[in-house]
Amino acid sequence: MIEEITNQYDPKKIEEKVHALWNETSAYSKVREHRKGGKRFFFVDGPPYTTGHIHLGTAWNKIIKDSILRYRSMNGFDIVDRAGWDMHGLPIEVKVEGALGFTSKKDIESYGVGNFIEKCKEFALNQKDDMTEQFQDLGAWLDWNDPYMTLRDEYIEAAWWTMKQAQEKSLLEQGKRVVNWCPRCETAIADSEVEYEERKDPSIFVKFPIIGEENTFVVIWTTTPWTIPSNVAVAVHPSFEYSKVKAVNAEGKEETLIVASELVENVLKKGRYVDYEVLGTMLGEDLTSLSYESPIADKVPKQAEMKHSIYLADYVTAENTGCVHIAPGHGMDDFEVGKKNGLPIFCPVGPDGRYTEEAGEYAGMHIREANKVVIEDLNERGNLLSEGTIEHRYGHCWRCKTPIIYLATEQWFIKIGELKEQMLEEIAQVKWYPEWAGSARFKDWVEGARDWCVSRQRYWGIPIPVWKCKSCGKMHVVGTKKELQEMSGVSDDVELHRPYVDDILLDCECGCKMKRVEDVFDVWFDSAVASWATLRFPQQTEEFEKWWPADFITEGQDQTRGWFYSQLGASMVAFGKAPYKSVLMHGFTLDSEGKKMSKSLGNVVAPGDVIEQFGADTLRSFVLSSSAPWDDLKFVSSELGNINRTINILWNVYRFPLPYMVLDKFDPSKVSLESVKPHLRKEDRWILSRAQSLVAEVNDAMSKCTLHRALRSINEFVLEDLSRWYIQLIRPRTWVEADDPDKLAVYRVLYDVFVLTAKVIAPFMPHLAEEMYQNLVRNVYPDAPVTIHMNDWPQVDEGLVDKELEAHMDMVRSIVESASNARQKVGRKLRWPVSRIVLSPVNQQAADAVTNLKSVLMDQTNSKDIVLTGVGESWDELGFEANPDPGKIGPVFKGDAGKVIGAIKQADAMQLKKALALEDQFELEIPGGTAMIKPEMVNFIETLPEMVASAQSSAGIIYVDANLTREIESEGYTREVIRRVQDMRKELNLAVDDNIKSHIQINDQRVLDLVLDREQFIAKETRANVQVIGLDVDTAGSLEKDWDVEGISMTIGISKTN
RNA sequence: GGGCCCGUAGCUUAGCUAGGUGGAGCGCACGGCUGAUAACCGUGAGGCCCUGAGUUCGAAUCUCAGCGGGCCCA
Known part of the structure; x- marks a missing residue:
């Protein structure tokens, strides 16, 4: 039977109880099992990085996913939803390094790569467990028992297989490129791993002496003096006008400078020249015949050997001097200029940020220290025109915050350039929520994308499956573990991580051995293969053929350049098509000021704290209803209270009739809606219709991924239709003590509306929904599904819809x-x-x-x-x-x-x-x-x-x-009296059916007469079996009070009589 | 510096696609209700609709240029 419930909505208790129920009954597995064979819905979870703790953004992300999946499930979909974990990469390496007190790669090598990897693995697995609990506290249902983890061999194979596809389709390339390089982590890092922050750097103007022209210099500007030893050329814009200027300094010394005409004044001011004379002007393209020598050729022997000339480049801007220092080993644009003109890619800097032997006298020096030294050397030789500092945005390693440098290194690339056109075509086929996430934002990003550097010079990652022969240079890409075992003859189970996999050698045709290249994958490559790795492809192909590509994914807007992109790239390589059919891009969580949440600002909100205070359903309802999924979400704690209040009202609405139903032993299984139909009032038909309309509204919202509209419709229904209106209308009907068909009709209608409401809120507030369901349905129908989430989503019953009545x-x-x-x-x-x-x-x-x-x-x-x-x-x-x-x-x-x-x-x-x-x-x-x-x-x-x-x-x-009559005045005063007596009953804590004795003294003859007209009515309403009303009455009793009613003084005394 | 999104009452927001006297909720003030009562309801005050220009008889809405915030890029 239906039971009474607690006075207060107590989310903590409810959620504990519900989680226990879900665990005991294996609710999640049962629900997924229940839908086997239904319409297929393949969802891929964007794997969060295993940092150990979730934040509001990741909580929002999982709440959106959970709500959509629960809705789909109730609508009959057979769902694949393995949770995913991103567990490799630098962030964990850096954490473990920190814990072990390491500062460089050498420390790792001496500790032993195998030991280090084990630590990383242990760390990642522990963090994963912690985070799983936190996600489960939100009520998020994904397949937590069998998540995909990027560190598993089966997952690694998916990446390997994809790499092999790239090789077979000629989309893989090894080559020298300039990459973002972290000199602390000693690895290339992706563009997406570079964080831009304000930083102070030197700002110097340098004079390069022109060969064959006495005392003449081309002037360049740079913020990286340490790249001067690597200088190879100077670039100018072909169509800018340049001037040759005779400049005179304070001591009267003259020299000739070459700079862009419009920047002459600027340069001379920087060099503190006192006078000048323009000797002639020319276009940039006329400067290419000039050559110059390095001012520090005496310190760097290679520089003395090298021929330095002036070249043309369109990217040169009219800033500083208009002449750009080119070091092809240390800049992306520089590299391009070098390649185009056949210049040497001179890079005398090692992976640790120290100069190599090629840097001559600078060898062994760290580039950060070198800045000062190079500036001093230039100054001594009279080649420093000016020295200052500049504050600018500069790239830093996202993990260790070290300023990055650019280095020309050997790396592995996926040739995105060749796939771009197809990628753009595929984007157009995908359904994007909102539309502009794909048609504008993602499209722009893909159009500007460069080849993807997938290699990293680190330890904790998926090893790049390329084996190379030292002797003949032949290369082989391994696609699976089995292939590796067959080719190497190693039959034991191999761990695919470094350093173990590094020990495996393959036979080469030339008779020598092939050894694995040392690099590991960029972690973005890990998650990029998630859509097939989660289906255990390539180990198994059956599931892949059945499910792939994904029906739906959803992630934050930062993933436009991240996972949306990396998945698309990898999928184009592997299968030539997009790995997802629809994508919801959601926003970011901001603090109450609209600023982003970050540790350094100290404005981070922990989901656990919110749950502690308000419960998971309130948090869920808040993040889902506050803004459109793709808009940013301002976290304002007072709004949480507001949502909590709304849920509390739903609780009160649900609680209100229960005592009466229990008292009357109302059994919904014996009273059908059909049987009470003759007794339904207009308002009953109205609320039934509204409930149907609510279902339609939620359906409509869900079809457009406007979850906020779904929640707002629900909240409006609860507040406006149920609480503020229907409950007010039907209250007197529930008080009737007799067996009354009118009352029974109300019970039945309330029951249906409550059950329907529970189902409609189930995807969004799964705990409260479950709590209501267990009481309303499971307590009545023991054979009903064990959990509300196994129920079918309510179908709109057109027979109950009456739009005209709603309008009325x-x-x-x-x-x-x-x-x-x-x-x-x-x-x-x-x-x-x-x-x-x-x-x-x-x-x-x-x-x-x-x-x-x-x-x-x-x-x-x-x-x-x-x-x-x-x-x-x-x-x-x-x-x-x-x-x-x-x-x-x-x-x-x-x-x-x-x-x-x-x-x-x-x-x-x-x-x-x-x-x-x-x-x-x-x-x-x-x-x-x-x-x-x-x-x-x-x-x-x-x-x-x-x-x-x-x-x-x-x-x-x-x-x-509002004109008064005697009748109206009598009723008015009577109700005033009743109201006071009821208030006093309340104050005495009397039960609803307690009887009283009351004495009412009214100090006004006219009002007394008006009240006496309805003496019996008052007695009945207040359950008074003894009642005295008069001008002069002794009002002694358990409680005695003076009242002022519309200016008339009354004294009332009451006592309980039984 | 570039691309995309957002900017409406003290706070959170609807309205913007398809131009026609700007709606809610919270908070505040006042009032009501009293068998949901540590609950609930009504009324009121409170708006250069970010700024400026343009289109139009008419702009929160369309266009352009700024400003502020967010994501991404340089």
Whole structure:
């Protein structure tokens, strides 16, 4: 049987209980099992990095996923939803290095790579377990028992297989490229791993001496003095104008400088020259015949050997000197210029950020220390034109915050350039939520994408499966573990991580051995293969063929360049098509100021803290309802309280009838909706219809991924329709003590609405939904599915939908609200009846609404009568004035609209109204002519009779006639008395069915008479079996109180009698 | 510096696609209800609709240029 529930909504208790139920009954597995064979829905979880703790953004992410999956499941979908974990890579290496007190790769090597890997693995697995619990606290249902983990061999194979595809399709390339390099981590890092932060660097202007021209220099500018030893060339813009200038310094010394014409003043100012003379001008393209020598050729032997010239480059801008220092080993653009012109890629800097032997006297020096030394050397040789510092955005390693450098190194690349066109075509086939996430944002990103450097010079990652022969250089890419075992003859189970896999040698055709290249994959390559790795491809192919590609993925907007992209790239390589059919891009969580949450700002909100205070369902409802999924989410704690309140109201609504149902032993299994149909009132049919409409609204929202609209519809239904309206309407019906079909009808309707509501909130507030379901359904039907989440999503029952009734009720509600408003204006509280309410209906529907729902209206407005005027007619007791409607006047009169509006205000309202009513138009004089006024252009405002107040409702203008009669006064005072006695019963904590003895002394003969008219009614309402009312009454009792009722003093004493 | 998104009451937001006197909730003030009661309801005050220009008879809405915030890139 249905049971009574606690007074207060207690999320903590509910969620504990529900989680226990889910665990005991293996609810998740049962639900997924239940849908086997249904329509397929392949979801791929974007794997969070195993940092050990979730934050609000990751919580939001999983809540969105969970809600959509629960909704899909209830709608019959057979779901694949393995949770995923991103477990390799630098962040964990850096954490482990920190824990072990390491500072460089050498420390790792001496500790032993095998030991180090084990630590990383252990660390990642522990973090994964911690985070799993945190995600489960949110109520997120994914396949937590069998997640995909990037560190598993089966997963590694998916990456290997993909690499082999790249090789076979000639999309894999090894080559020297300039990459972002972290000199601390000693590895290449991806563009996406570079964080830009403000940083102070040197800013120097350097003079390179031109060969064959006495005392002449080309001037360049740089913020990286340490790259001067690597200088190979200077670039100028072909079409800029350059000047040769004779510059004179303070000591009167002269020299000739070459700089862009428009920057001459700027350069001379920097060099503190006192005078100058332009010797001649030329275009950039005329400078290419010049060559120069390195000012530090004496320190770097290679520089002395090298020929330095001037080349053309379009990317040169008219800033600083207009001549750009080119070091192809240390810059992406520089590299391109070098490659185009066949220049040497000179890179005398090692992976640790120290100069190599090639740097001559600088060898062994760290580049950060070198800045000072190089500047000093330039200065000594008279080649430093100016020295200063600059604050600019500069790239840093996202993990260790070390400023990055650019290095030309041997790396492995996926040739995205060759795939770009196909990728763009595929993007257009994908369904994007919102549309612009794909058509604008992602498209822009892919259009600008470069080849993807997938190699890293680290330890904790998927080893790149390329074996190379030292002797003949032949290369082989291994696609699977089995292939590796077969080719190597190693039959034991091999661990595919470093260093173990590094020991495996393959036979080469030339008779020598092939050894694995040392690199590991960029972690983005790990997650890129998730959509097939999660299906255990290539080990198994059956599941892959059945499910792939993914029906749906959803991640934050940062993943545009991240996972949305890396997956697409890898999938194009592997299968030549997009790995997902639809993508929801969601926003970021911001703090209450709209700033991003970050540790350094100290504004990070932990989901666990929110759950502790409000519960997971409140957190869920908050993040889902606050903004559109793709908008950023401001986290404002007061709004959480608001959501919590809404849920509490739902709890109260649900709780309200339970004591009565329990008392009456209401058994829904014995009372069908069909059987109570003859006793349904209009309001019952209305709430049933509204509930159906709610389902339709949620369906519509879910189909567009507008989860916020789904939640707002639900909240509105709970607050407006259920709590503020239906429950108010039916309260008296639940108090009836007898066996009453009218009461039974209410029970049945409430029951159905509650069960439906529980199902509709189930995807979003799964705990509360479960709690309601267990009581309402499982307690009544023991054979019902063990969990609400195994139930089917409610289908809209068109037989229950009555849109006209909904429209009528809307109008009635509007009238009731307006009546409240009017009552306040005229100073008559609701406890006092009014003799009549007059409505001038705006249309026939409004008139019908009143006729149809008159009893509801009279009841809720506490009115003795409802009077309708004809449609559009005003109440005949009114005067009025004319009010022009600019919205109607504007389109007709355009420029004269202002004059027309003025003229209408001036016009005789009575005459105007009469004319419009009779002739449907009126010729109005305006300054400089006349205007033909139509009825829709004017509204009329009334003036009111005594003790009547009016208010506008959506159904039309209402008038509340608050004139008193003896009858009304008697009822009013009577209810005042009842209200006080009830209040005192409450104060005495009496049970609802306790009887009392009451003594009521009223110090006013007239009011006393009015009250005595209804003496028996008072006794009945207050359960008084002894009651004395009079002018002079002894009011002693358990509780005695003085009251002031509308200026009349009363004293009431009551005592319990049984 | 570039691409995309966001900017409406003290706070959170609807309205913007398809231009016609800007709606809610919270908070505040006042009032009501009292068999959901540590709950609930009504009314009121509170808006240069980020700024400026343009299109139009008319712009929160369309266009352009700024400013602020977010994501990404350089």
